Amino acid sequence: MSIPTSTRPYHLTAGEGPALWHLGSLATFKATSETTGGQLWLQEVRGGHGYAAPMHRHSREDEAFYVLEGEIVFHVGDEVLGAGAGSFLWAPRGVAHGFCVESDEARFLAFSGTAGLDRFFFDTGEPAGALTLPPPAAGPPDIDALVAAGAAYGVELVGPPPTPRD
Template sequence: MVRRDGEGVARLWGKGSVVTTKLTADETGGALGVTHFDAVRGERAPRHTHTREDEIFIIEGGEVHLTVGDATETVRGAGVLFLPRGIPHSYLVESETARFYVITTPGGFERFFSETGYPVRPGRTAPVGEAWSVNRTTEFAERLGLGVVWGK
């Protein structure tokens, strides 16, 4: 299966980023899920821990500040980062824009982005404030049974 730029299930996310699900667990026999971020400055994931899947970030460009456990690093340009399950982590986009893939294995976590985000429509931006909150994303993660522990 091939998914090119502009293909996949795109959703408006957080601060106004576009997150596109490229491959789902259903399409890979459960092996993995692939999501692409066209992220904007300030896009972030608060500190959280995955209990079921490992994550791989493949950063294509931009500046992304990452915290994994007690270590922090800023990737400028391109880079790859492995986030094993059970290790708390977070990220913050510090450049005007950043492009990166998030691969989760096993698959299934990609549903979080496709179901929590808002449909992409010309001229529409992601809601801010109460409409987009940590509480909202926490509720979706719990409803989907994703095994995410927030803030630890």
């Protein structure tokens, strides 16, 4: 007996998947809303020391993180949590969260069982010119554009990104 699925199986090897430069990181998507029939999205992210996501909250999805390499400090609600390789973090919808890379570089997975938010990254990032960290930005990000794009996906920016503790 076969079990019906909404998508076809697929496989990506290391370095495969749509890659974006996003706010100073390299984000390689291993699963998107399109490839999973709207079931989930997952990205592998590389960021250098100080790479951070601004404090924000989601109204539509929970978000999870799994640290593969490096050290990241997560701010979730009122908690500040250091996370090294092998650490898992759950950020429930409605709870403000952000993070900052504390080590020279970190690599982690970010994902959600609710599809759709992956499109935010494609809307606000740019295709990666190489599978490396992007060159330094010419200036600060367009905060108004990020706020508007986030709002379209049920994400509210509530504060600046955390900074390294050192």
